[in-house]
Amino acid sequence: MLSPWIRHRLVTEPEVAAAVLARHSPAACAKFVQEVCWRTYWIGWLEQHPGAWARYREGLDRLLERLDRDAALAERYRAAVEGRTGIACFDAWAAALVETGYLHNHARMWTASIWIFTLGLPWELGADWFLRHLADGDPASNTLSWRWVGGLQTRGKHYLARAANIAEYTGGRFDPRGELVEQAAPLPADAPFVREALLAPARPLQQVRSGLLVTLDDLHPESACASPSSRSSPSEAWASCAVLDASEVASPLPAGAVAAGFRAAALEDAALRQSALTQDAVARVDAASVVDWARARSLRQVVVSHGRVGTTRALLGSIGPALDAHGIALVQWQRRWDAVAWPHAARGFFAFRDHIGALVGEGEAMNRSA
Numbered sequence: 001m002l003s004p005w006i007r008h009r010l011v012t013e014p015e016v017a018a019a020v021l022a023r024h025s026p027a028a029c030a031k032f033v034q035e036v037c038w039r040t041y042w043i044g045w046l047e048q049h050p051g052a053w054a055r056y057r058e059g060l061d062r063l064l065e066r067l068d069r070d071a072a073l074a075e076r077y078r079a080a081v082e083g084r085t086g087i088a089c090f091d092a093w094a095a096a097l098v099e100t101g102y103l104h105n106h107a108r109m110w111t112a113s114i115w116i117f118t119l120g121l122p123w124e125l126g127a128d129w130f131l132r133h134l135a136d137g138d139p140a141s142n143t144l145s146w147r148w149v150g151g152l153q154t155r156g157k158h159y160l161a162r163a164a165n166i167a168e169y170t171g172g173r174f175d176p177r178g179e180l181v182e183q184a185a186p187l188p189a190d191a192p193f194v195r196e197a198l199l200a201p202a203r204p205l206q207q208v209r210s211g212l213l214v215t216l217d218d219l220h221p222e223s224a225c226a227s228p229s230s231r232s233s234p235s236e237a238w239a240s241c242a243v244l245d246a247s248e249v250a251s252p253l254p255a256g257a258v259a260a261g262f263r264a265a266a267l268e269d270a271a272l273r274q275s276a277l278t279q280d281a282v283a284r285v286d287a288a289s290v291v292d293w294a295r296a297r298s299l300r301q302v303v304v305s306h307g308r309v310g311t312t313r314a315l316l317g318s319i320g321p322a323l324d325a326h327g328i329a330l331v332q333w334q335r336r337w338d339a340v341a342w343p344h345a346a347r348g349f350f351a352f353r354d355h356i357g358a359l360v361g362e363g364e365a366m367n368r369s370a
Ligand SMILES: Cc1cc2nc3c(=O)[nH]c(=O)nc-3n(C[C@H](O)[C@H](O)[C@H](O)COP(=O)(O)OP(=O)(O)OC[C@H]3O[C@@H](n4cnc5c(N)ncnc54)[C@H](O)[C@@H]3O)c2cc1C
Pocket: 001, 002, 003, 004, 006, 007, 035, 036, 037, 038, 039, 040, 042, 103, 104, 105, 106, 108, 109, 112, 130, 131, 134, 136, 137, 138, 139, 141, 142, 143, 145, 146, 149
């Protein structure tokens, strides 16, 4: 249940890997490190295929409009998200998702599979429902995992939830025999996405009045890129710091209370930590007020961690030109972990896996054990 913290980088991937490697042999913790690297892999893949996010969002917008016109679909959708399908396991996971903001990976796979293949609902609506309620809701892991369950991500390979598997792994709590569609073709393949070059990491300009902008994709300002005036003490390093509230942008529909609460508290926590570091108040801004903040502090440059495809990329896409219009540069820095890992994530996970040992500073044995 570390995922909400890792997703928002309250804890970073190298920290998690180093912590387990400090206590266990590489062979013993290889599987866990591999799980952590699935996140890195999905992000790296989406960074190179941003069309997958754009197509998902277009499909979602069309489906939300259709819900207004298609009463039968709207009722089946409502029954699913309100946990009223009559399939006890699905209804329990639907309730748990909303109440706790978390589902175990296996339950996510079962829920998504039943959504697509038994309930026959469009996957984009299910992905949106997850993204709004999961405290770890993440454009890359969520969208691409839903595509994977449907058989779109790995062509022709889909995940079919089986009643016997559910009965076994829930210790008999559920036994949906006869209730699930266990034979179904994968969703029809969609057009391949164009692979795009990764955005090159930029270097902040030196010796210019700079502000640090912290986003929900990276709430670890303690290990943020060094300030351009880092020769000074931490309190003088940044002329000003701000956290960007972007919590409501991932979907046109409202976020779940648990997920929204987690994100608000996480932003607040990052602001308090950054404030303690610089001994200065940290501003709370949204996309509309960033420019006012930067101008009021006479900034010449705003430094922000790489805007990942999804919510943050979209926001920075509008903030960048707005700052530029006032002669303020928006510079996106990148963590070493991302810069090293993402280029290997253009294809399948197994090709990516061969680089995990190098990524975490271990040898090839780590890749083989994984
Ligand atoms: C349909 C579906 C939707 C999903 N949506 C999301 C999402 O929005 N956000 C999200 O963070 N994860 C998502 N996942 C991936 C995975 O289910 C969660 O990361 C995991 O369940 C988190 O629980 P944990 O921290 O207990 O994981 P653990 O099993 O303890 O794993 C440790 C860490 O490894 C990472 N991790 C493990 N499995 C995966 C995986 N398959 N993909 C990516 N990272 C992984 C997480 O950071 C996790 O905290 C989704 C999976 C499916 C099948």
